[in-house]
Structures are given as structure tokens and as C-alpha cells.
Amino acid sequence: MKAARMHEYGKAPILEDVPVPDIQPDEILVQVKACGMCRSDVQLVDGYFRKYADIPPPITLGHEITGIVHKIGGVVPKVAGFQEGDHVVVAPGWGDGVCRHCLVGNTHICPNVRWPGFGPYGGFAEFLPVPARYLVKANRRLKFEQIAPLTDAGMTPYRGIKKLRDAGALGPNRIVGVLGIGGLGGYAVQYAKLLGGGATVVAFARNSAKLAVAEEYGVDHVINIKGKSSKDIAKELSNATGQGDLDAIIDCAGAPEMMQLGFSLLAISGHYVDVGLVGDRVDIPLFPRVSREQTFHGSYWGNNTDLTEVMALAAKDKIRHTIKLFKFDEINENIDLLRTGDIVGRAVMKW
Ligand SMILES: [Zn+2]
Secondary structure: OEEEEEEEOOOEEEEEOOOOOOOOOOEEEEEEEEEEHHHHHHHHHHHHOOOOOOOOOOOOOOEEEEEEEEEEEOOHHHHHHOOOEEEEOOOOOOOOOOHHHHHOOOOHOOOOOEEEEEEEOOOOEEEEEEEEEHHHEEEOOOOOHHHHHOOOOOOOOHHHHHHHHOOOOOOOOOEEEHHHEOOOOOHHHHHHHHHHHOEEEEEEEHHHHHHHHHHOOOEEEEEEEEOOOHHHHHHHHHHHHHOOOOOOOOEEOOOOOHHHHHHEEEEEEEEEOOOOOOOOOOOOOHHHHHOOOOOEEOOOOOOHHHHHHHHHHHHOOOOOOOOEEOOHHHHHHHHHHHHHHOOOOEEEEOO
């Protein structure tokens, strides 16, 4: 089969022929139909994660995976209901199943977690083995290229918005800021509207083509922050909404300057959830965080429940997509485009 494998950090993945993988008895062999490309694929190649997890090459990239059930392992329970030909999406965080995080369903933050696309097998290949419990069935009516990104770009902000909702940060008299309108931000805007309980949603980005996507998805206001001071941005926010700060923030960028802006706009008792990983450090004043009783939430990817809920929203046609299709042979040029921020919406490889 064909696979895009990274053999050395800092070098482009090699598109090569490798054997079709075997499966363990509890696994299902998935024939990949589409795989989204994530900024973290670029970061993996560039070595961003090495100080946290130095995964040994060769690594098959691609973790936004959908496909069809090709072969079912011998001990996969019948009650799981899988049949060859079923359409499935791959839940990304494969836990050990025994720690306390796994036991409450948060397998994606298991200390012994494995991720497809960050090891021997990934979605930029024709097949990959997946433990059966990490497959979620997809409605056959949905397009593969639309559901592939729902396993990360379309799920990660969903979990983040749920954290804001569960913290009581949303509601009709609240202003929610979505920082960064890239692959994740377009979905974050939609979830802020769907789960926000009537909150006013404001998108912040530096690129007007990306802000246009947020507008298409029903955001209440957009603010182009390019070259503007945080004071001017607060004024623009106040003019747009009648309030110069944000009760809740979902940060889909995680860039240092964006985080400084976000915290400078965060209201008293505000909640800030970050799902973006563009930067790796943040330097912000401490006193306002304490005196204004603000809360920061890390929110990482999502679990099977999050994915199941997102797939249910998709099946009800509640989620809209901005997809740029590409072919397997075009993986490396798309990695370069993503690195420079030149992709609007999500780039998805389709076989
Ligand atoms: Zn675990």
C-alpha cells in the first residue's frame, strides 16, 4: 500500500510503498477514504513535540481519519455491530483502558495514550489497524472528506466549547471570543452558536479571508486584529457589542501574542480555553488573573463521547465545512502551505 512516512525529523515525509499492516484480534483494518491535514502534522515534522514525546521514526502521518471497515479481528465483540463496508471515523486517543482517565472515558489524556498518525500507522496511507473500541460509525450519507476533519479540527473546539458551557461561562448575556479562524476556528464559531445559549460570538483573526468564513458560519461580529493595539481592539469590541471585554474565550491559535491579547480582553470571572498550539510559551500579567478570578482551561482533542456527539450533529446537517481537497501525491506541498498559514478551512486528502 501507499503511505506517507516521515523517516527523519525536519525532513519532508516520503511517499512510499509499504506492506498492508496486520491486525491484532481486537482490531479492525480500516481502508482509509479520506484524511485531514492538521497543523500538528507540520509541527510533528518540524519537531515541535520532541521535547514532550520523542516518537521514533518512521512515522506515518495523518490523524483525521475516516474510511471503511475492511477486516474485523477475531475477538471484536459482535455487539459492537461492525460489518465489513461500514463507514467509520477513527477516535484519536487510544488509552490503556485501565487508568482513572480511561475509566471515565477520557482515553485521550491517558498517560499511556497512543495516537494514530504519531507512530507506525496513520491516515496518510491506504490502510491502518485500529482497536475496535476507537471506531465510531458514520452515517453513510455523509461525505468522507467532510467527516475526516471532525475527528480533530471539528472535535477539538467542540470539547473546548463544552468546557466553557459546563463552567457556566456561556449564556444570552455573555460575549464569547473565538481567537484564530483556521481549521479549528471555523468549527468553534459554529459550536459557540450551537451551544452558547444565545451568547454573542465574536471572531478575531488577522486574515480577512478567514474572517469571511466565520461570517458565513453566522458569527455575530468579526474583528481583524492585524496591526492593531489591544486598546483599539477593545474599543472595536465595545462598539460592536456594547462591552469591551470577553466573558469567554476559545483560543484556536495559541500564539503568544494572540494569548496576550486574549487575556487582556478577558472579563471578570472570565473563562479562557486554549486548544491551539502555535506557540509554546505565554507571558501574561498575574495580578488580573487572580484579582478578577479568571480560569484557564487546557482542552486537548476529544474523547469518544465528544466524537459521537459531533458525528450526531453532522448527521443532522448542523455542521458546515470548508474543505480543500488534495491527492496523496500532493501531501508535501500541502504541508508547506499549512506551515505558511496559506490554507483557508481544512485541507483533506481523499483517495
Ligand atoms: Zn489510561
